[in-house]
Amino acid sequence: MASSNDKSTLVERVAAGDIRAVARAISKVEDTSKDAAQLMKEIFPLTGRGLVIGITGAPGAGKSSLVDKLALHYRQQGERVGIVAVDPSSPFSGGAILGDRIRMQRLGLDRGVFIRSMATRGNLGGLARSTVDAVSILDAAGYHKIIIETVGVGQDEVEVVKAADISVVVLVPGMGDDIQAIKAGIMEIGDIFVINKADREGVLATEKELEALLSLASREDAWDPPIVKTVATEGAGIQQLADAVEKYREFNSKASSSDGRRRAVARWRILELLRERLVVQTLGKDSASEKLDRLAGEVASRQRDPYSAVDELLR
Amino acid sequence: MASSNDKSTLVERVAAGDIRAVARAISKVEDTSKDAAQLMKEIFPLTGRGLVIGITGAPGAGKSSLVDKLALHYRQQGERVGIVAVDPSSPFSGGAILGDRIRMQRLGLDRGVFIRSMATRGNLGGLARSTVDAVSILDAAGYHKIIIETVGVGQDEVEVVKAADISVVVLVPGMGDDIQAIKAGIMEIGDIFVINKADREGVLATEKELEALLSLASREDAWDPPIVKTVATEGAGIQQLADAVEKYREFNSKASSSDGRRRAVARWRILELLRERLVVQTLGKDSASEKLDRLAGEVASRQRDPYSAVDELLR
Numbered sequence: 001m002a003s004s005n006d007k008s009t010l011v012e013r014v015a016a017g018d019i020r021a022v023a024r025a026i027s028k029v030e031d032t033s034k035d036a037a038q039l040m041k042e043i044f045p046l047t048g049r050g051l052v053i054g055i056t057g058a059p060g061a062g063k064s065s066l067v068d069k070l071a072l073h074y075r076q077q078g079e080r081v082g083i084v085a086v087d088p089s090s091p092f093s094g095g096a097i098l099g100d101r102i103r104m105q106r107l108g109l110d111r112g113v114f115i116r117s118m119a120t121r122g123n124l125g126g127l128a129r130s131t132v133d134a135v136s137i138l139d140a141a142g143y144h145k146i147i148i149e150t151v152g153v154g155q156d157e158v159e160v161v162k163a164a165d166i167s168v169v170v171l172v173p174g175m176g177d178d179i180q181a182i183k184a185g186i187m188e189i190g191d192i193f194v195i196n197k198a199d200r201e202g203v204l205a206t207e208k209e210l211e212a213l214l215s216l217a218s219r220e221d222a223w224d225p226p227i228v229k230t231v232a233t234e235g236a237g238i239q240q241l242a243d244a245v246e247k248y249r250e251f252n253s254k255a256s257s258s259d260g261r262r263r264a265v266a267r268w269r270i271l272e273l274l275r276e277r278l279v280v281q282t283l284g285k286d287s288a289s290e291k292l293d294r295l296a297g298e299v300a301s302r303q304r305d306p307y308s309a310v311d312e313l314l315r
Numbered sequence: 316m317a318s319s320n321d322k323s324t325l326v327e328r329v330a331a332g333d334i335r336a337v338a339r340a341i342s343k344v345e346d347t348s349k350d351a352a353q354l355m356k357e358i359f360p361l362t363g364r365g366l367v368i369g370i371t372g373a374p375g376a377g378k379s380s381l382v383d384k385l386a387l388h389y390r391q392q393g394e395r396v397g398i399v400a401v402d403p404s405s406p407f408s409g410g411a412i413l414g415d416r417i418r419m420q421r422l423g424l425d426r427g428v429f430i431r432s433m434a435t436r437g438n439l440g441g442l443a444r445s446t447v448d449a450v451s452i453l454d455a456a457g458y459h460k461i462i463i464e465t466v467g468v469g470q471d472e473v474e475v476v477k478a479a480d481i482s483v484v485v486l487v488p489g490m491g492d493d494i495q496a497i498k499a500g501i502m503e504i505g506d507i508f509v510i511n512k513a514d515r516e517g518v519l520a521t522e523k524e525l526e527a528l529l530s531l532a533s534r535e536d537a538w539d540p541p542i543v544k545t546v547a548t549e550g551a552g553i554q555q556l557a558d559a560v561e562k563y564r565e566f567n568s569k570a571s572s573s574d575g576r577r578r579a580v581a582r583w584r585i586l587e588l589l590r591e592r593l594v595v596q597t598l599g600k601d602s603a604s605e606k607l608d609r610l611a612g613e614v615a616s617r618q619r620d621p622y623s624a625v626d627e628l629l630r
Contacts (some may be wrong), residue, residue, distance in 0.1 A: 037622045044620030259615065266614035267607065269621045270628070271594065277625055278593035279586070292582065299581035300574065305359030306584045307352045310592055313585070 011042040014141050017080075019114060022141045026116055029133040032126060032276070040133055046140035050082075051249060054148045054164030056189065061170040062196045065232035066241075067149045071113050073238050074145045082138035085117040086131050086150040086160060114138060128160050129272040135163075159272075161189055163265045166248050168241070170194045171210065173202035190225050192244045198229035198237065221255045223248065282313065326357040329456050332395075334429060337456045341431055344448040347441060347591070355448055361455035365397075366564060369463045369479030371504065376485040377511045380547035381556075382464045386428050388553050389460045397453030400432040401446050401465040401475060429453060443475050444587040450478075474587075476504055478580045481563050483556070485509045486525065488517035505540050507559045513544035513552065536570045538563065597628065 013021035025043070029036045053070075057063050064085075071081040118131050131148065138146045148164055161167045169190035193214075195206055207227060214225055226244045230237030252258045283289050295312060298304040325343075328336035340358070344351045368385075372378050379400075386396040433446045446463065453461045463479055476482045484505035508529075510521055522542060529540055541559045545552030567573045598604050610627060613619040 040622050041620050044622075045617070048617060262615040263611050266621065266624075267611035270607065270610060270614060270624045273621050273625045274597065274628055275590050275594050277629065278597060279590050282589065282593060292585065295585060296578050296582035299585060300577040302360070302363060305356050306581065306588050307355050307359075309581075309585045310588045313589055314592065 011039065011046075011140075014043065014137060015046055017142045019111065022114060022137055023116070025137045026134045029137070030118065030130045032130075032280070036133075040136065043133075043136055043140045047136045048139065050139040050143050050146045051166070051245075052135055052139070052146045052148065052164040053245060054150070054161035054167045055170060056150045056158075056161045056167070057170030057172075057194075057196075061172050062232050063149055063170050066170060066194065066196055066230060066238075067147050069232050069235050069238045070241060071145075071147065073242050075112055079144035080112045080142065081114070082135075082141075082143035082146040083113065083115045084131055084134050084138070084146065084148050085115070086127065086148065114141075114143065126272075126276045129269070129276055131160050132163050132269055132272075158189060159268055163268065165252070166191050166245055168192045168194055168245075170196050171206060172197045173200045173206045191223065191248050192241070193225055193227045194237075194241060195227060195229050196232050199231050199234075203229065220260065221252075221258075223251055223255075326354065326361075326455075329358065329452060330361055332457045334426065337429060337452055338431070340452045341449045344452070345433060345445045347445075347595070351448075355451065358448075358451055358455045362451045363454065365454040365458050365461045366481070366560075367450055367454070367461045367463065367479040368560060369465070369476035369482045370485060371465045371473075371476045371482070372485030372487075372509075372511075376487050377547050378464055378485050381485060381509065381511055381545060381553075382462050384547050384550050384553045385556060386460075386462065388557050390427050394459035395427045395457065396429070397450075397456075397458035397461040398428065398430045399446055399449050399453070399461065399463050400430070401442065401463065429456075429458065441587075441591045444584070444591055446475050447478050447584055447587075473504060474583055478583065480567070481506050481560055483507045483509055483560075485511050486521060487512045488515045488521045506538065506563050507556070508540055508542045509552075509556060510542060510544045511547050514546050514549075518544065535575065536567075536573075538566055538570075 008016075010021055010025055014025050025039060028039055055063055055067055055070075067083060067085075071083060074081045116134060118127060118134060135146050135148060148160060150160055167189045169192075171193065173195060193210060195203055195210070207229070210227055214227075219225075226247075228237055228241045228244050230241060232238070283292060291313065295304065295309040299306050299309055323331075325336055325340055329340050340354060343354055370378055370382055370385075382398060382400075386398060389396045431449060433442060433449060450461050450463060463475060465475055482504045484507075486508065488510060508525060510518055510525070522544070525542055529542075534540075541562075543552055543556045543559050545556060547553070598607060606628065610619065610624040614621050614624055
């Protein structure tokens with residue numbers, strides 16, 4: 001790894017795997033700083049080497065433990081691992097950063113593992129966009145595996161996980177009635193399914209239910225998503241998960257359908273960025289325009305409807 | 316309730332509580348049809364009478380049962396109830412609509428309860444916007460209570476729940492380690508906390524943990540969020556939940572802090588709408604422009620980066 005050098009550019013230092021440069025580059029895209037666009041234009045050609053693994057599941061599914069154990073597994077193979085945790089629920093707290101420190105300790109302050117939590121800053125959105133940008137930066141920095149971890153099944157979260165090369169959905173035994181509710185989303189997202197906490201009661205029922213749901217799905221590719229049982233806290237099933245990831249990677253490298261997926265991801269990425277750019281163009285970066293504040297006050301007091309307020313902003 | 320009458324406008328029929336008109340109006344805002352903006356401008360002055368209750372929680376928390384039981388409770392008081400279920404995970408399936416039918420049956424095809432699931436259509440976003448518009452339509456139609464039900468703790472879902480007059484967060488016993496992960500989000504959103512499935516093991520531990528977290532929170536208003544224990548499937552605790560809702564409504568009607576909340580909601584609503592409008596202006600309604608497709612192909616094959624693609628679209 002190159003040491004930081006005043007004469008080399010930030011992108012050069014990222015490309016050399018300089019950890020502080022990576023952290024700074026991610027902060028830039030997170031804050032939508034003015035030179036973030038130029039930075040990403042230079043980063044993009046350096047990407048495409050790392051394998052991006054998206055891991056999603058409900059709170060309580062034990063995703064963090066699973067991700068940490070999978071990261072340790074890859075470390076033991078001598079690979080460098082980047083973890084980007086999407087944390088949309090704590091926009092104002094220091095929770096994300098505190099979480100990173102705790103996890104860094106758990107992973108033994110290993111310099112081969114880079115962890116970053118992405119949180120919403122301000123209200124102009126862009127969390128999904130800054131997350132995929134952070135993944136690109138880690139990719140450019142030569143991380144072999146980049147894991148995106150997201151809580152929940154929200155709209156943005158689903159998109160972020162779809163943007164990965166491989167998507168893993170984590171369930172726990174006894175999800176019961178609501179497995180139906182997330183059915184359609186699961187069908188579309190999961191390349192691999194994990195039933196974590198598989199030492200709990202009800203694992204067989206959840207597995208049967210999941211198998212039944214998966215048998216109804218029709219994927220464009222001929223991939224048959226495997227179900228892997230894990231007890232992440234004990235490290236059980238992690239090897240099987242890594243094997244499943246590798247198997248899908250091999251499958252996908254030959255499948256022509258992956259072109260369609262890459263194209264859909266590119267389309268979504270362009271749209272996300274466009275959306276953000278247009279709002280910033282209209283309102284300025286911090287959206288703290290007096291005009292917006294005045295209009296919000298008028299809508300709040302019902303003197304005006306939101307649609308007319310937007311007409312006014314666009315005038 | 317007025318019957319549908321060719322001579323009266325859609326807004327007049329909505330205002331008269333005509334169920335078919337309500338359904339049609341919601342479809343209009345969901346599809347972002349051309350006259351949706353005009354419709355909402357006329358709807359908006361008719362709103363502000365109903366009480367909007369946001370209910371959120373992870374998959375498996377039993378939200379649907381809880382919402383249905385709460386709706387039945389209000390029906391027994393002679394009130395009309397609208398339910399808007401946000402279903403971001405099934406963009407392509409008929410799952411949402413099927414779900415509505417099943418629930419309508421459970422609620423006994425009661426014409427005093429209106430249920431609508433909102434799903435993502437297309438990729439221009441707008442789910443959050445169309446959800447709050449649907450709530451406004453139900454409000455204008457004279458529904459006394461309007462319940463927004465969302466899965467997960469995603470970014471959009473949090474915003475939608477914040478847009479309600481009262482936000483209820485549903486937990487279940489034994490959420491364990493991940494309660495820390497959703498801590499910050501919970502602090503900010505919940506006006507009332509429900510521990511559902513309170514006949515399960517671990518309810519006391521979850522309650523203690525939640526109490527500890529809540530004791531750390533500092534709300535702008537002096538409201539102390541209550542914890543209500545329910546077993547929704549058996550109807551247990553529903554009266555207590557309704558009491559808590561009423562208590563907060565009373566509290567909030569006197570609190571000056573509710574102005575700030577209404578203003579923040581108005582601001583978010585304007586921004587959501589602005590975002591959508593700008594993208595539609597740039598790309599056309601269906602975003603199926605040839606230019607976007609070509610650019611997505613170029614980004615997918617790494618001939619171009621997403622940032623340059625957006626430059627090109629804006630040129």
